[in-house]
Amino acid sequence: MTIVIVMLVGFVIASLIAASVLFTIRANATNKGQTQAFIAAESGRDVAMATMASCSATHFTGTDPTYDTTIYPYPDNTGDRPTSSNGLTAGCPTSSTDYVVIKSTGTGTGGSTVTIDSVYPWQVTYSQQPGGVVTYFSGGFTAGVAHYTGDLVLRDGNWACNIDGTLTGDLYVLEGTTSLSNNCVINGDIWSNGNVTSNSQAPKVYGDITTNGYVSISSNGGALIDGSISAKGNINLSDQGSTQASITGSLTSRNSVTVGTTWTAPGTRTPNSPSDPVFDPTLTWLKAATKWIDLDNTNWGAKYTATPVCNLLNNNPSPSIGSLVSTAGGPLVLDFTACTSAVKISLSNVNVKRDVVMIAKPSVRMEVALSGTITDDAAAKHQVLFVHSDSSRAYTNGEPVPNCGNGNQNDKFDVSGSISSTLRVMIYSACGLTGTATSSFSGQFYTNDTTHMHADATYTCASMSWSPAFDQLGCKIKGEGGVIEGSLVQRIGELVYQTER
Template sequence: MLVIDRIFRRTRRDDEGAVLITVVVVMLVGFIVASVVAASVLFTIQANAHNRSQTQSFVAAESGRDVAVAAIAAGCTGTSFSGTDPQYTSTIYTTSGNQPSSAVGLTPGCPTSSTRFIVIRSTGTGTDGSTSTIDSVYPWQVTYSQQPGGVVTYFSGGFQAGLSHYTGDLVLRDGSFHCNNAATLTGDLYVLTGDVDLSSSCVVEGDVWSDGYVKNGSSAAKITGSITSNSYVSLSSNGATSVGKDINAIGQVTLSNQGNDAATVGGNVTSRNTITVGSNWTVSGTGTPNVQTVPGFTPTFEPTLDWLKAATKWIDLSNASGFGTSYSGTCNVLKNNANPSLTTLLQTAGSKIVFDFTGCSTGPGQSSVDIALGNVNLARDAVFIVKPGATMNVNLSGTLTSASGTRQLLFIHSDESTAYRNGEPAPDCGNGGNGAGMKPDGFDVSGTHTGDVRIMVYSPCGLTGNVNSSFSGQLYTNDSTKLKSTGNIQTAYTCQPMSWSPAFDQLGCKIKGSGGVATGTLVQRIGSLLYQTEL
């Protein structure tokens, strides 16, 4: 019994030791867990405090950027800015070169008419002294308030009349004018670097201003105004060719006989070179003499060719040009049975609506955006924007009317680049470059369009298609030689002024009005943010 009791007491003491060890272990584990939790909480608190300060510094940097933008919009009287609540410093830099990605290498300064891009470098400071620096790039837009738009202001390689009747001045910045299907231009014709070829009963109801020659290769050419040429003028009498006013040329002027038709010049003929007048021609000017050669004579262009080249520079348009906030369901309208449908949206009264397709999946290979409109009673202005790498196909097959007032429909194929070529803006097609691989955009018109609906088609890739009904608005493309009317359909394109601020100010239709050259005023402003990076 005594032995058992001793064994029991020893066993109990052993158990008490084990319990003590367990308690110590548990306490140690608890201490470790508590330490880890405390460290984690402390780290989180410190990290949150640092993140908060970093966020504060970034917000402060953007505040400095916004202060600089506001100063530029207000007239830009200084280039450096600072603030204490929030704490920031910001500086304005400018460049006349291509789009930069940062302020590195640029000089601080306010923008001028030669500026192309603005970079604002802004540094913000958080409560713990941490800093954030950002470089923000903006375009500097320089335009005229009445910038000539007209039929088209830019061509690569020339223009060939494809429709029966154009109304509006036509300015060709590059290439020659060819009229070969009895087309009528109601407006003045300006050819800045090429020649003018008139044939097959072509009519210009206005003046012809050409840096190159002016000639008719067939019959019945008619110009109601004057001809001004820095080269020669050669016209045949066939078909009763007529010039309503003067002919002024640096080169030789030849008015030749062909057939038995009587041809006329209603004004004077003046040349630096020789002048030949056939017996079928009557020159009935009021000058003395009404036919004269003048050594050293230089025709006067009104306006000058230099002004025209400056005023009709290509406008680079894209989804970053400031058309407005895109409709949230834009991509859905490209699908079949979209709800709401495109027609429903266009017929719903409201503010301007922007369909920016540049971020949408446009189908297999994402190669094209097809916009087809049937009968639409337009209740709001609308713009459709297609990304550079896609092809834009516009088909207007129904009746387009306006529910109230004048309405605008814009179809914009984004220009791929804002880089200059030969010292000035140029159209850059992104779906195959600007060479043989370029795919022109489609523009087909067969419906009825009332005069209170104005249509603008903008394409740096050129246009192809059939225009089988009349419309009005703006055609702005670098190539329209493949835009045709099928058969003998008589179609008319009437230029109408259009605007969509701040993407572009008014695109006009006349170089000269009743009061002379419609020069407008120079408009300079900062555009939408193009690019921002945190250093």
């Protein structure tokens, strides 16, 4: 009986072991099939991505590995991100595409299948997008920096030159009006959709004025227009005081032309002109070419991981941000979007030896202070970018807009000391800027508000680029050969979402 019992127990144990082994074998076989199917699905997705630049086909199949893959564009005018290809129509992305969804089904051994929906942003920009000093403002704007060098494009709202302000470049006001304050100097042309006015002392425009509204400028303090005026509305150069004012060019209006006795105006006068003013480039083109660029923490390249990046924001970190910036090497990407506190960056007495971008998440305030002596190693035209991520890629009225995610609290940007003229600094904020700049610097202002920014220094626009996050942001709307339109660039961005089933 003992032998029989032992045999029965052994048989039961052996059966359990055999069942477990068979279960494991079957599970491994299933896992192997699913793994092969997943790899096949990703292979099909990669095949589709490789053709995206030209996109001559939208459906792809393969047999080794086995996959079936389709491209689905997600339409424009929404900005919201899709999560799958459900409800979408297969096709190639176009300039009106927001996102691209690649649906790929892979098949493994034993007929196992895995389907993935991979979602990518579809980036549409100009190779030489007009950047200039400011490319986007929402609502009214008064210059916060006393001296701008570079063209200025105000996409929405009215523009008012601050007292003693200087713009060395052309001014484009696409929607609102233009007003000139005491001693305002425009070293370029004014292109304004709305009225151009001044009752202040001694405004000076060293270029032409073109407007779809009227022009009303008094002779107060000796106004000077070293160019011509072309207006859809009335032109009224009025008398105010006894100081002589002057306009050197012609006066052309679809309505009336009135010139006061204190004005010297030797040019031809053409009232009741049969033609509207000619804008070059057109305001419509400028509106399309200067759309807001949504920047976040994607498409910058390999990110810094040598030490916990949030530790760099602590007191007395080792290494410090300054030491990393002054260490020669490839581009340095400091992504602070995982950090919980405000992003406060202070650079002082640094020799910049590499291109750098520092990125804050939408929900915090970004504070940047540049002080001491900041040099550009070997005058290599390095770039230092401070980016406060836009909180949303959602569209308004069919185009991207700035979306501040911290309760509309202005970011702070302070500049003092001495900054190398070859170093290019970009400040990007959808929340607007406050702060004080007492040192001159070059680069790109890209924000929707600098009303609270105060500066006595000269800001000089400089072309900057960081592909694929953004292509070249230039400084001039026009070059020697005319409008610098650049070419339309369309490409797929980094993976932002994926489902697997």
